[in-house]
Amino acid sequence: MSGILVITEQSGGAWHRVSQEALGAGLELGRALGVAVRACVYGSGASVAAAELAAYPVEQVIALESPLLEAYTADGAALALEWLVREEQPEVVVMPHTYQVRDYASRLATRLGRALLADATGFRVEDGAAVFQRQLFQGKLTGDFVFETPGPNFVSVQAGSFRAPEAGAAAAAVETRTPELDAARIRQTPEAPFREADRAVDLTAAERIVAVGRGIREEGNLALAQELAEALGAELGASRPICDNGWLPMERQVGSSGQTVAPKLYVAVGISGAIQHLVGMKGSGCIVAINKDADAPIFEAADYGIAGDLFDVVPALTEALKKARG
């Protein structure tokens, strides 16, 4: 049992963006522990993606292909990757923390009698062993975790936590492998992915966004945020609970389950900053956070912070903007 196996995610030959970051995490971990890194890609289009993966500084690339992996299923992915992990015997398996990984990875780890260290944000090496960080309590606290079990151990990494590696010159060997899968053990029947009805706004194109969260308390108070948005020439966005309540349409939701935005200015009003929201906006140019709790994780991401009652601060800000514009 040795080395690191990075399981990347792609669809039809196109990478999931966190895949390169997982590869980066695997390579950093390999360097820190002084062990070899292999990378794997599975599903329809795997051979196309594998050729690209071979340009990165990995020892070997494995394309895992099977007619039973054409359309993603949790059972199919867990069984195929269990087969691979048993064949390859890696010490650590690194994955991107995507929705797909959230769907199958615990099943895979459980089949091998292991727990998954989900959504890691970093690691350091202490006494030759990796200590991983992950967030708890929706980002309010951080925990240091260690594995107590021998390999294979499983880690998934949070989007935006590790740097994607540079592609090198030397091409790694690519090997295509076909797992032994029994169709009868794949119990999910998936249908084609779809989007809901047409969107009226495209937040991803907005230059400025005022986003509102739970702190606004009532639907009637949304007018405060709306007025601020108008004074700034911004679109109105929201965190998940606001859209769940039906106060704003889903298309205005920012975060992992909604839009990923990167406007020049992002003003977060009454948003505490759960991980799921932060991943959708932390690439914004300038981030302003207004929140009554000075310890709220949103301030982690903010350039400018106002720790105060939004019901006092937001009207004052709208007023100040109007004054500044004359």
Place this chain on the structure above:
Amino acid sequence: MKILVALKQVPARDSLLRIGAGGCWLDEADLSYEINEPDAYALEAALRLKEQQGGEVVVLTAGPERVSSSIREALAKGADRAIHIEAEGLEGWDALGLGRLLAAAAAAEKPDLVLTGLQSDDAGSGQTGVALAELLDLPHATIVMAVEAAEGGVRVKRELEGGWFQHVSMPLPAVLTIQSGINKLRYATLMGIKRAKTKEVKRVTAAELGVAAAPGLRLKRLYQPQRVKQTQFLAGTPAEQAAALVEKLRFEARVL
């Protein structure tokens, strides 16, 4: 249809979180607790399925005596009975261990459907439901937005990333992890609260279930995150803060 709902009790959402002695978990002295929000939506989905199709809703939870308040709340909302796995120190268990504990109690119930929230608001690893499915050898789907009966099983709407969705069908019994906000949570009625007192709560210990703690993943230390970004906090009255921010946005960040 017999529906098992796995609930977790977690510190209330707006709790002030203080690190406890030893630095490995919270100081629990002043904490108040509530049903993990995604689990509350799983319970609501179960109650709605029962209303449509008949059957029974059984609540399954693990934890110390304090979790009784969450069990009572679930029973008051309409669950038929509950199983309380009595255990201390579960914060030190990883998702695989918790999955084993829940699976040991769930297997004997032979449910048609197991519902739970997609993740907990405290540890947030989003794994227990999936591990439970594997340990019970049942098919599963995660991040479920809607559940409908289909021939020989269920058809669910799953949330994918970036506004995409997908329908997936599978035979029953199955395990589904439910997304927050997919329905409107009901309040317990006075009648419901009264009735809850007469409903069965079966108590069982981890030892009786034959499951012991064997963490593969250990939390060494819990701490406030270090700031990676230098946030400029603006002080003063709201009007002063607002004026200072406008100034910064115009002349420093140049985004106005």
